[in-house]
Amino acid sequence: MRATKRLTLAVALSLSCGLATSARADDDARQPRAKHVLLVSVDGLHQADLDWFVNANPASTLAQLVRHGVAYRNAQTPFPSDSFPGMVGQVTGGNPRTTGIYYDDAYSRSLLPAGTTAANCRSAKPGAEVYYAEVIAKDLNRLDSGQGIPGLYSDFSRISQLTGRPQDLIDPALLPVSAQTCQPVYPHQYLKVNTIFEIAHKHGLRTAWSDKHAAYEILNGPSGQSIDDLFAPEINSSVTDPSLPAGPGDDWTKDNTNTQRYDSFKVQAVLNWIKGHDHAGNGTPGTPAIFGMNFQAVSTAQKLNKSNYYPDPGNTGNKVAGGLGGYTMNGTVPGAVLQSALSFVNNQLTAMVSALDRTNTVVVLSAKHGQSPRNRADLTIVNDGDMIDALNCAWEKYAATCKDPSKPHLVAHAIDDDGILMWFNDRSPAAIGFAKSFLLGYSGNGLGSDAAGNAIAKPFSQAGVSRIYAGEEAADLFGVARGDDRVPDLVGIAQQGTVWAGGKLSKIAEHGGDAKQDRHVPIVVWGAGIDQNIVDEPVQTNQIAPTILALLGLKPHELQAVQAEHTKVLPHLH
Incomplete structure (x- = not known):
């Protein structure tokens, strides 16, 4: 076995001639290395x-991928x-400046709000929240997004009957x-550039x-039809039957054992694709050239303050209640x-790798995002509703309507999980400067967590930000013109x-x-x-x-996006 080779930037520079050749070749077709690529995102x-x-489990599948692939x-x-x-x-291959996708809950100054009819379309004022998540499903409380699969909540294996065309599950x-x-x-239609699925389709x-919302269509x-089989059970749906008198219960993210169960539905779809079937295990259309899924179990295990879990992911009957997340x-x-979540993902990858043809398949493993903070002691939760209300009221000089959501405010839309993005109704330098100054002066008491997972008071200053980009600074941060119809007016780091x-102490990351x-x-x-x-x-x-x-x-x-941003193929795959 050849010794593992660690390539640093200095070594890479010494190979500049070879890399230049590789960079030029990025634009060209080449001999195929594989017939199939399995892309797996382990979110978080x-x-x-x-x-x-890998260090704790040297014989694991994850360790094999790292030690025998390019890491x-x-x-x-x-x-x-x-x-x-x-x-x-x-x-x-693109960043938001090229794709136009800043968040799953963002804002467009050129679109009209949901519910705008043909009768008032021409007279409506542009400016709309663009929220592409569970909220656009025909029934956000059902695992099948409203398809109405009979007996689903008595036998979850029936989720395999979910349509492979999730666009049909969206309420227009x-x-x-x-x-x-x-x-x-x-x-x-909102995505500004094409995808690898479209290029693959173009070549037959x-x-x-498989992903977590129908919105992942x-x-x-832009073609709207380049994924032959898109399996998207709704992760934020109710785990219990929402039609019962009690109504919808917790969704699949509130307990890591449920998240693992949810991920298993998607794993089965991948295993069926590997065998050459559709996601339900029917027919023989052949193993896709590009296919894959995302895992959610690691992400929820990092975010949940407390959760049930499996000490042995192979023994699903041995559940432990109320462990600390993170x-x-x-x-x-x-x-x-x-x-538990990491072991679960590893075991599912074992099943996938064992089933695929290793002579003609490449696996690419990555993550859509990480998570912060890792250290529970660093956590400071700032109440974003109070912060936005305070900003609007200060700009409106505490008008009686400043908390009325039906009235126009300074903040047209905001999203702020662990970074602030704001879009304003008033985009004047005065308004943007006011918002930046207000947030930098905003302080109070938030929430933290002690080592046992109990909420504790924790002061914050500067609205919890280290830096704010506003107006032209925000546009420059993303590399777009100030007049871009999607770029935020203010970004808080x-x-x-x-x-x-x-x-509440509902999440710790x-x-x-x-x-x-x-x-x-x-x-x-x-x-x-x-x-x-x-x-x-x-x-990247x-x-x-x-x-x-x-x-x-x-x-x-x-x-x-590769043309626009000159995105290169990952180096050192030769």
Whole structure:
């Protein structure tokens, strides 16, 4: 066995001639390395988590992928580190400035609000929330998003009957409306560039994907039809039958044992694709050229304050109640719940790797985002509702209507998990300057957590931010013109540990910000024709898109975002 080779940036520079040749070749078709690429996103997975698990479990499948593939140890997700720009980046090669995707809950100054009718379309004022998540499903409380699969809540295996065309599960009345066509704008229509699925389709190849909302039909790209089989059970639906008198219960993210169960539905779809069937195990359309899924179990294990978990993921009957989520040892060691989730993901990957044809398949493992903070002691929860109300009221000089959601306010829309994005109704320099100054002067008491998971008071200052970009600064941060219809007017970078939420200790970590813990994730490429390397030079997760096309012998330059941003194939795969 050849010794593992650690390639640093200095070594890479010494190979500049070879790299220049490789860079020029990025635009060209090449001999295919594989017939199939399996892309797996383990949402929340930090590079440090993968390092810990591999060291603790040297015989694991994750360890085999790392030690026998190319492991990129200094990979970074797009900013904001939200699931939508993270996943879109992996399949387009682009950042928000090119894709137009800043968050799954964002704002457009050119679209009209959901519910705008043809009768009032021409007279309606542009400016609309663009919320592409569970809220646009025909029934957000059902695992099948309102498809109405009979007997689903008595036998969850029937979720395999879910349509492979999730666009049909979206209620168009809940979508923003185009001011030009007066028609609802589906997620795939909102994406500005094409995807690897579209390029594969163009060349007659089959594609498949599984994700957590019907809104992930965005990955189809502007064509709207490039994923042959898109399996998207709704993760934020009720675990119990929502039609019962008690109504909807907790969703699949509130207990890690339920999240693991939910992820298992998607794993079964992947196993069926590997066997050449559709996601339900029917027919023989053949194993897709590009296919894969995202795991949620690691992400919820990092975020939940307390959760049930399996001490042995192979023994699902042996549940432990109320373990602490997150990490121990000052954020350096996964706690019991997170260890369970990591073991679960490893075991599911074992099933996938065991089933696939290793002679013609490459596995790409990464994450849409990380999570911050890892150290529970760093956590400071700032009540975002109170903060936005205070900003609006201060701008309106405490008018009686300043908390009335039906009235226009300074803040047209805001999203703030562990980073602040704000869009304003008044975009004047005076308004933007006022908002920046107000937030930098905003202080109070938030919530933290003690080591036992109990809420404690924790003061904050500067609204929990370390820096604010406003107006032109925000546009420059993303590399777009000030007149861009989607760019936020204000961006707040969190102080270490700040999470914006409500007034309860409902979560101990989040993503969406610019912290290293949000963005430093692994990339591992393993499989047919891949030599083993450890690469320390910086790379981006949006380089996964051109790399997948190159592995299949297709031209990375056919991706519009690759053209716009000059996104390169991941290095050192030769």
